[in-house]
Amino acid sequence: MPTDTDIFESLRQELRRGTLILAVLAQLKVERYGYSLRQALAEVGLEIDEGALYPMLRRLEGQGLLTSEWREEEKRKKRFYRLSTEGETVLERLAAEWRAINDTLQNLI
């Protein structure tokens, strides 16, 4: 039987899942590679599992929201991602949605 901690953890993960995409898109207004993106997110308090981050980046690129290119940096080939034009539009719309949800919830909780 799941404990209260298990239930809370499962609900927390569910709550975070959608917001992480928003955070990733927001961080990629500036070009970053996967590892530096994870560090940037960690610095603002959003820890994300790399195992989930990299496939997410590929999905977002497949959906046309990101562009990527391979470049050499620090003597190693790295894949750099950044927001595409379409991604910028989607980010704006998602951010507006997020603010609306946040305002509503602020009045509720």
Added chain:
Amino acid sequence: MNLLDRYLTAVAALLPKAQREDIVAELRDLLLNRFEEKEEALGRPLTDKEREAVLKDFGHPLAVAGRYGPQQSLIGPTLYPFYVFALKIALAVAAAISLIPALAAVFLGDGNPARLIADAAFDHFPSSALMLTGLVTLVAAGIERGWVPLTGLTEWKVSDLPVASTKKGLFETRFNAVFEMVVVALFILWWTGLWKVDVGDLTVKGTVALQPSAIWQTLFWPILAWAAVQLVSALVTLVQPGRVRLRAAFELVLAAGGMALTTVMWKSLPLFTLQPLTASSAEVARLEHVIGLGFHVTMLVAGITFACQIGAAAWRLYKGER
């Protein structure tokens, strides 16, 4: 080949060919970054054991490669309730096709009852249930991936749902339909000789043999057709219990067909002739009278039942909304 190469080779083998090189290159960079981060924290190069721990922490190659797949679940949350419903039906069908023949054999005295029931419960049921569960899962996985087109989940109408009734619930209606399908299917298998049931010689206490009359040959195809329509009717009830008029049309056809068969049988009585084995002719005549009376009463009851069904089905066909 070092540990990292071995790990990446294992992941690469599980990735789609078109993206393999690209994903592996990115994973390599990511894992090298992890090594460097740890080395920086420790202030020294990592040992092989520590590198192995980093790779193990990153995940099993199957799990890592799986995250890049387009499909993350066999059956998604939208389809899952339908899948569970189909599974329940499949298990009910498996129970019925395992138990009904066993109960029939027990009734006919064809073997040890405990053995027959045990075989049905521990041999036939598990194998039928596993086979049907596998089949339902395969179809559901096919629907989830779009290989099996299915519009029923999105193009349903509220008016297709069964009319709310306090007399008979949806579960009961569907359960009856499943039960009917199984019984009729077994009858068809037996009638066509595909399912052999050894009922032994038809005798009355070994004194008189019962010989089926020629009418059974004549009615072979009509009875088979009637049973086939019954099977389709039960299927319609199972899939579309709310289609009152369609179901009524089937019931009308079945009742009319049943009435026609009963009439032909009535005119062809006796349905069995009696051959004396050890009985005297007086005993045979008395038995013929009793059996004849039994068949007349049965035919009469069947005729009245079919007439009532024709009336009820015609009424529903006329009044039904769908």
